[in-house]
Amino acid sequence: MTPYQRLMKTVKKEPVDRPPLICPGGMMTMAVKDVMQLLNVYWPSAHEDPCLMAQLTRGMADLAGIENLGVPFCMTVEAEGMGAGVDLGHQTREPHVIRYPMKNMADMDRLSPLDTGIGRAAVCCDAIRILKQAETDLPILANLPGPASLATSLVDPMRYYRSVHRDKKAIHELTRFCTDQVIRFGDAMIDAGAEIICIADPSATGDLLGPTAFSEFVLPYLNRMTRHFQEVKNVPVIVHICGKIKKTGTLIKEMDAQVISVDSVVGITSLHGLAPDKVTMGNISTYTLELGTPEKVEKAGRSCLRNGVDILAPACGISPLTPLANLKCLSNLVATFNTSPDTKEKNI
Amino acid sequence: MVRSRKDILTDLADSVLNMNEDKAVQVAKEVLETGQDALDAINNGLVKGMNQAGDLYDKEEYFVPELLICSDVLYLALDILKPYIKHEASEKKIGCVIGVVEGDTHDIGKNLVKIMLDVSGFEIHDLGKNVPLADFIEKAKEVNATLICLSTLMTTTMDGMASVIEMLKKEGIRDRFKILVGGGPISQGFADRIGADGYAANASQTVAVAKKLCNKEKSCDALSAFDENR
Numbered sequence: 001m002t003p004y005q006r007l008m009k010t011v012k013k014e015p016v017d018r019p020p021l022i023c024p025g026g027m028m029t030m031a032v033k034d035v036m037q038l039l040n041v042y043w044p045s046a047h048e049d050p051c052l053m054a055q056l057t058r059g060m061a062d063l064a065g066i067e068n069l070g071v072p073f074c075m076t077v078e079a080e081g082m083g084a085g086v087d088l089g090h091q092t093r094e095p096h097v098i099r100y101p102m103k104n105m106a107d108m109d110r111l112s113p114l115d116t117g118i119g120r121a122a123v124c125c126d127a128i129r130i131l132k133q134a135e136t137d138l139p140i141l142a143n144l145p146g147p148a149s150l151a152t153s154l155v156d157p158m159r160y161y162r163s164v165h166r167d168k169k170a171i172h173e174l175t176r177f178c179t180d181q182v183i184r185f186g187d188a189m190i191d192a193g194a195e196i197i198c199i200a201d202p203s204a205t206g207d208l209l210g211p212t213a214f215s216e217f218v219l220p221y222l223n224r225m226t227r228h229f230q231e232v233k234n235v236p237v238i239v240h241i242c243g244k245i246k247k248t249g250t251l252i253k254e255m256d257a258q259v260i261s262v263d264s265v266v267g268i269t270s271l272h273g274l275a276p277d278k279v280t281m282g283n284i285s286t287y288t289l290e291l292g293t294p295e296k297v298e299k300a301g302r303s304c305l306r307n308g309v310d311i312l313a314p315a316c317g318i319s320p321l322t323p324l325a326n327l328k329c330l331s332n333l334v335a336t337f338n339t340s341p342d343t344k345e346k347n348i
Numbered sequence: 349m350v351r352s353r354k355d356i357l358t359d360l361a362d363s364v365l366n367m368n369e370d371k372a373v374q375v376a377k378e379v380l381e382t383g384q385d386a387l388d389a390i391n392n393g394l395v396k397g398m399n400q401a402g403d404l405y406d407k408e409e410y411f412v413p414e415l416l417i418c419s420d421v422l423y424l425a426l427d428i429l430k431p432y433i434k435h436e437a438s439e440k441k442i443g444c445v446i447g448v449v450e451g452d453t454h455d456i457g458k459n460l461v462k463i464m465l466d467v468s469g470f471e472i473h474d475l476g477k478n479v480p481l482a483d484f485i486e487k488a489k490e491v492n493a494t495l496i497c498l499s500t501l502m503t504t505t506m507d508g509m510a511s512v513i514e515m516l517k518k519e520g521i522r523d524r525f526k527i528l529v530g531g532g533p534i535s536q537g538f539a540d541r542i543g544a545d546g547y548a549a550n551a552s553q554t555v556a557v558a559k560k561l562c563n564k565e566k567s568c569d570a571l572s573a574f575d576e577n578r
Contacts, residue, residue: 158416207411
């Protein structure tokens with residue numbers, strides 16, 4: 001079974017030999033310094049050059065054992081294309097927004113629609129084309145920010161949060177516009193060859209917004225995006241949510257995404273309970289991955305697998321300083337893990 | 349008819365807690381018109397309401413939007429009352445430099461901590477996010493702060509906290525300040541390892557830890573003139 005087949009079967013809940021090991025990219029960035037050095041391909045140039053971007057994600061699969069390709073390595077492509085000022089960071093620092101185009105919620109006229117044919121949006125599409133042409137057996141993931149996370153990259157989050165009570169209309173208008181842009185960008189990446197969409201909405205985590213605001217301002221837009229990709233483009237969607245989801249947990253079953261990825265503070269067993277029909281993904285602590293020993297990382301991975309996670313993945317992506325050894329030990333772990341019932345016992 | 353002090357204080361606390369701007373303004377004016385003590389109204393009315401909001405946040409009944417609006421309502425009423433605080437009642441406030449360490453731009457947690465410390469009577473000097481490490485020290489020296497609060501959400505930047513402490517030691521002024529650290533990847537263990545004075549897991553806990561560190565047990569007494577630059 002190839003990594004592509006394994007992941008595609010897993011998202012459809014069809015039987016597989018073992019769980020895939022995935023690191024989507026995007027906000028949950030997937031490149032580490034160790035691999036950059038081995039390839040001699042570094043951030044920030046890999047954010048702006050489609051060949052380098054493709055090489056780097058390919059290197060993560062070849063050298064670290066991650067079983068997918070994924071672009072981009074940040075969540076600023078869309079905001080930049082819409083008018084935000086972005087600092088591309090350096091070797092071990094992700095790009096980040098340094099200037100919001102909107103001073104306040106009423107400034108929507110300061111935003112440009114995202115043109116997917118220019119700038120870093122085009123770089124991502126080109127990188128996907130290169131990866132597709134290489135005809136690997138790895139699935140290609142395209143990453144997008146959720147509409148609320150994009151909105152809070154365009155205006156100071158403090159203004160956005162205040163508008164939850166002060167100007168609901170403004171939040172809806174901004175989020176609707178953001179949703180339209182990410183849908184178009186997702187379509188462009190799918191047309192270039194992306195096979196799965198991963199949406200990360202860290203700014204909209206229920207821990208920050210609370211369940212009422214989450215279901216009013218986030219869920220409908222997240223679901224509109226998800227349904228578009230799943231139904232119109234026939235591409236599976238992973239949604240990642242940050243935080244404890246203690247109060248928003250019951251909203252997970254209202255999400256249309258086939259695959260739900262969660263933070264490491266959420267137990268996989270409780271996620272299964274909250275959304276029994278979803279494919280679960282996660283959730284090895286990003287901090288353990290960077291700062292723990294390979295033994296500790298393996299233990300965390302084993303615990304996820306034992307609790308029945310469908311797709312093994314870092315909880316909130318990986319830090320660029322994550323040691324290669326910590327990723328390789330996960331790769332070895334899944335490779336030797338067998339999900340067929342008669343061998344299940346000896347694995348755990 | 350002049351209403352009782354208790355009714356007015358309850359109204360002020362409730363208006364903050366229930367995010368009612370109009371009521372907060374109206375009752376703040378009532379305090380002045382009826383000649384009641386402005387400082388008492390702030391400490392035992394407005395701030396009490398903000399602390400109740402903080403409690404609801406801890407219980408996950410309030411979230412970031414609610415806490416921000418509650419603080420807006422508090423500051424609105426505060427601006428009305430502040431000019432009428434009797435000066436002899438004021439006490440020197442404890443200076444606090446706060447910011448998100450260099451390399452990190454996640455500042456929601458820092459902003460909540462700042463609000464809670466501010467309403468608890470600390471004099472806040474907010475350096476913002478992605479703050480060069482030396483700036484914490486420069487500012488702390490400049491304003492003669494007692495407390496330095498360092499925040500980060502990322503593992504890649506948490507070592508910056510240790511660097512700030514090392515830089516203070518190198519200058520021979522480590523003992524002049526209390527260092528308080530917090531944020532997603534930070535733990536009590538990490539705080540102990542890098543030699544910080546305190547760690548807090550959330551905004552309201554920060555207030556308790558900060559007060560303990562600064563020997564400032566009584567909650568609202570130092571609240572005299574709020575930070576002008578909030």
